[in-house]
Amino acid sequence: MFKQRLLSGIVLVLIAVFALYMGGMVTLAATLIISLIGYSELLRIFHIEKSSLAVIGYTGCILFYVAMFFDLAQWTVPIIILFLIVLLGCYVIRFPKYKLNQMMGCFFGFIYVGIMLSYIYQLRIIQNGGEFVVLLFLAAWGNDTLAYCVGMLIGKHKLTPELSPKKSIEGFVGGILGAVILGLIYGFYIKTRLRLSFDPVVMFPIICGVGAVISVIGDLAASAIKRDAGIKDYGSLIPGHGGILDRFDSILLIAPVVYYLMVMISGGTI
Known part of the structure; x- marks a missing residue:
């Protein structure tokens, strides 16, 4: 178990070093992929990782990262607001399919994983x-x-x-x-x-x-x-x-x- 943990840890570090060293699109893509996988892991707790809510969440993450890549900082907050509106729209249209805790989990995951991890990329691209x-x-x-x-x-x-x-x-x-x-x-x-x-x-x-x-x-x-x-x-x-x-x-x-x-x-x- 220790050997497996050590080897996978070394591989993880090497991938992280490469992605951060390259900067630009490589760092953005790596951070986005990590965010989407992490977001999916969190949504799995609420059993919605393959649901309509998840699709909205993944799309919101992608749009947020695209806005960062094109330096459209003025669009990041509107994207969060739009994400919430669409999420609530899905909640209303599909009611009572999704429960309140699933809605909260989807929005929380978007902020907790998607946006918070994006600061790795934001830190990397500054001088x-x-x-x-x-x-x-x-x-x-x-x-x-x-x-x-x-x-x-x-x-x-x-x-x-x-x-x-x-x-x-x-x-x-x-x-x-x-x-x-x-x-x-x-x-x-x-x-x-x-x-x-x-x-x-x-x-x-x-x-x-x-x-x-x-x-x-x-x-x-x-x-x-x-x-x-x-x-x-x-x-x-x-x-x-x-x-x-x-x-x-x-x-x-x-x-x-x-x-x-x-x-x-x-x-x-x-």
Whole structure:
């Protein structure tokens, strides 16, 4: 099981590195595909992954990403509003076929997966975005790995025994400190390569620390959804890891936060 998890993890990292390195259409397509698969995994909980509601949801995601690609920022909010109107129209026309929780799940999934993950692409396409997008994975996967190691070594006090019995307070603190240290190291590296309007040695550890805390929230929120739904994993696409949402649950919340933090510390111009 460990070998399978390790190998699939390496493949996943290589695909992510390639997609993010290429930028442009490649990054957009990869992010959209991940969003659609993750959205489908969430809709499966409500048994509507192949329904009319799902078709509306998938179409809404595609339109949102197309608007981003053509830099039509003024259309992103109207697309969300239009999506809700069409969704409610389907609810009314097909009533009582779909239940309220299915409607809510479809709209929630559109925001939670489709739009939140789009910030990976939005971060990548800004100036120096190829370097900044690394912060997402230092904060999320770096925190997750270091929290696991610290928890295994010295973890004694349970963080959230009902949601995730294996997570410890010691691991939580260790993961955040680890992410901060990774951000510091990366900040020194970037400082020698780029001229920025801010000091990455100061700001990157802060961003990674904030991201690490949000990473834990994202991970535990995903666990809460699975427990409420009575499932172990969102899917089985990635051997040893589960589904797309099982691997990207932390990134979902971190991506928009890192994007807006980068915009703020740069004075709106990166």
